[in-house]
Amino acid sequence: MHTPLLEAEGLSQHYGPTRALDGVSLAFAAGTSTAVMGASGSGKTTLLHTLAGILVPGMGQVRFGGADISHLGDAERSRLRREHFGFVFQQGLLVPELTAIENVALALMLTGRSKRESLPYAAGWLAALGLQGLEERRIGELSGGQAQRVAIARAQVTGAQIVFADEPTGALDSQTSQEVMQALLAATVGQGRTLVVVTHDREVAAQCQRTVEMRDGRVVRDSAPAGEGPAAAYPAAPSGDASGSWPGAEGLRGER
């Protein structure tokens, strides 16, 4: 087997007597989608934050492309997150004072690009996610589903190899949830990228190739332990083969 893109080994995270994570080992192959499920308090968000380098594990190691990232300094972990990871959270992490296009461009600007350079890429991703014409709206002027699409665009505009999503559809009705999830899968796995999504929603999880279930900080079920999801189990992009119509984040990476 190839080196997994992301690997966790023996992760533990204790808060006083609470074992938020208790010896979790998981591997995620490139280009796969994984849903993390489990009851409230089972450790899902702690796992996501530890995998993404937001939290440093109390014990254990996270490897990205084979390199230990869990013990990098704060600045290096921040850089890794900005340049290689994307985030979609329930509250979107969007800046309400900024427009949709400014929110997406901001992710690129944080990696050192000028606003002028960033705006066309942001516009490309908004269009790819069906938001053409809404670029100048502020976040409060968008529906919940539209705002989550802005968050997906923001998570992908830097060419992130992995997108971590925490309840990305938690605040949406069931039809909008399905649409946002389709958009998220098309923008990630559909482009050969990797998605790890925490969700309570079985319908959302069913769209992922793999489901990991947590209880009391442990993995109690894993539908594909090696991290190799069944090939092409994810739904096609909403408009068929989207691969030609997505903005060239890869080209962007190459220009650096």
Ligand SMILES: Nc1ncnc2c1ncn2[C@@H]1O[C@H](COP(=O)(O)OP(=O)(O)OP(=O)(O)O)[C@@H](O)[C@H]1O
């Ligand atoms: N910063 C913290 N300080 C103390 N305890 C914490 C902290 N963060 C999480 N916990 C505890 O760790 C356990 C796991 O929390 P976590 O948020 O990872 O669960 P979860 O499965 O994501 O829950 P939910 O579905 O409700 O979001 C819980 O018992 C929680 O109270």
